[in-house]
Amino acid sequence: MASPGSHTFRSLPAQIDLPATEHQILAFWEEQDIFAKSVSARDGAPSWTFYEGPPTANGSPGTHHIEARVFKDLFPRYQTMKGKQVIRKAGWDCHGLPVEIAVEKELGFSGKGDIEKYGIAAFNEKCRESVQRHVDEFTSMTRRMGFWVDFDEAYWTMSPEYVESVWWSLQQIWKKGLLVQDHRVAPYCPRCGTGLSDHELAQGYETVTDPSVYIRFPATSGVIAELGASFLVWTTTPWTLVSNTAIAVNPKVEYQVCEIPNGEGVERLVIASNLAHVLGEDRKVIATFQGSELEKITYQRPLDLIEIPDSHFIVLADYVTIEDGTGLVHQSPAFGADDLLVCRRYGLPVVNPMAPDGTFLPEVPLVGGVFFKEADKTLVRELKSRGVLFRQLQFEHSYPHCWRCHTPLMYYAQPSWYIRTTAIKEQLLAQNAKTDWHPETIKTGRYGDWLENNIDWAISRNRYWGTPLPLWRCPENHLHCVGSLAELSDLSGKDVTATDPHRPFVDDITFACPECSQTMTRVSEVIDCWYDSGAMPFAQWGYPHKEGSAQALEQAYPADFICEAIDQTRGWFYTLMTIGTLVFDESSYKTVLCLGHILDKDGRKMSKHLGNVLQPIPLMDQHGADAVRWYMLAAGSPWSARRVGHDALSDVVRKTLLTYWNTRRSHSLHRTYLRDLPYRDADSRSLLSVCLRWNWCLDDDAGNY
16 A cells, blocks of 8 residues: 555546445455455454344345445444454345235235145246346345445355254254143134234234124023113124124122113113223123122023024123223124133134135025125124124224235134244343443333233244255154254155255155154144245254354354344344244344334335335436435434435435535645645654545545445
8 A cells, every 4th residue: 555655646537436436446445356255354353243034035125225334334344343253144035925915916816725735846846947047136235235245155045954954953942841732722724724823913904994793692591681781792803793602701800780771771881990981881780799799690692693502692701891882792602712712711612613714604694705804894784783892993903914915804712833932032131231222212112011921833834935944754643853854864764865855845755653663644733934034044044053163153153243124123133033042042143223214205105006116226227326325324213214315315415415526625635635745844844744544544544435
């Protein structure tokens, strides 16, 4: 490098084309392999670990992808400048519903039946192609914005070595007795035909307006029947009344029998005392009872469309509240987790009149073949005609939808595989307490609350393009969890190490049960794709099967830093910490930065429907990547939402970048004058040297950064 005294100063033009200059710098980085040199220059230095959260490359990248990459580029560069070596390994999230739904749309499919007619192997090959199709777009955007990350060594969650690593981790969890099958009510998407996990559920709530109905259930035994009263029940899901099995009351709550005017006569209704105001001012209290006194009183159900034997009586449940409604909750155990627990305690049947596609079974009168949400209107009319509808209102509330296809979800009783995360709740809380959260409020707020209310992770999916659940079962119900293709080769007696570890290929591999010698076949499910991404700290290295993976993991676990949008508190941040704690007894990261969401200039979410989407590369080509990067970094705290628009970016160019450029140009005009001044004393010469060195460094920065 030239010395300050011998350096040839370059004059700078008055005008600059920022995007063109950026392309010149990017070309220089590429030609000189500057990124690789910046990493290798720190060989032997202390390491600083950063994990790249893998994007799902089944669609074109958006402006929101720039935001996270800006921060994920800033901190590794800073740590490199401080003398650390920062390995930056890119990754691609390849599996799951996002990919499957995109391919279904391309093929014109409407559900799982079409996929199975087409063939699982052919469909999964289309999914593989879909993932690879958009990788170039993500790579181009990443390079255009100047984000340094290693694409040559990128991990792919669909690669055999990655899948085998995920299998190994599930085997460790299974050996601890924390991977189990159970028949529970869980969120279920009828369009996708699969259950969802609780953290997926949290990402799909939408505001909807549903019918809110108050229904009379006439008592048929006990003191309530003697008083000629009906139980008053409130629900926002009229479709579940078809399978009403019981009514739950809180044993510690006081209930009133109130008499109110009804046309020319009166009627008597049972309601929680604290909620009796919904009956109006003309009510008269006839009697009061504790909830515990109402147990086992029978009633007449409002709809008798299906057979439900030995049921329809009052049950006790502590979860019933008196915050809204009537203090009486109708029980439909096939569609409610609390309902199922309560009804099981009373030995009540679980009758499910719903097909897996979300329609009522054809044999159900009145609503057979009708989608569950569309059946509400028909059922409300029927309730009114039967004289049991007390009141109907429209109720606006937040209702869960599929986070990918936006279909309304139902809570649906079905067998599923679970990871018993509730068994490690205290460990998760302890790991969270050690984590450096930004903003700090997330630790005890949004994320801390999530852990406090943790439920078991529904890990299995009844789908096709995903990591197959590595469990094999025999007719005697013995189970074996496989941790690698090499192990599967030993069990099956043939070399299957070159087999594609996806459906349908692994489905065809069988072996003799080690316990009873009967044939073991793989269970049909694949796993939650969020498990794939949460396993990346070790699976990116092919741990423990790949040579050198143990050393790589030791040097890179846990991460010093991760960074994604704030909604990942219930997504990637959760799965990283949970899997790390389950498998290694330690969270996968030390420090996490949560980023705010990207909005349009008016504060609205960007969407194709609104026509307000800003494409990332045209945006950078118009204003320059530096303008976009600067705005993402400087427009408020990292966790604040950013309103991105052309006016805001133009302000960055005018007020920040061009101001810097004009300052640099001013220095360039005066440097020769400063150098040639005849300074006579040592202090003056020293001052001149400092000025020249500063200008020389600035010039070197501008030319080579």
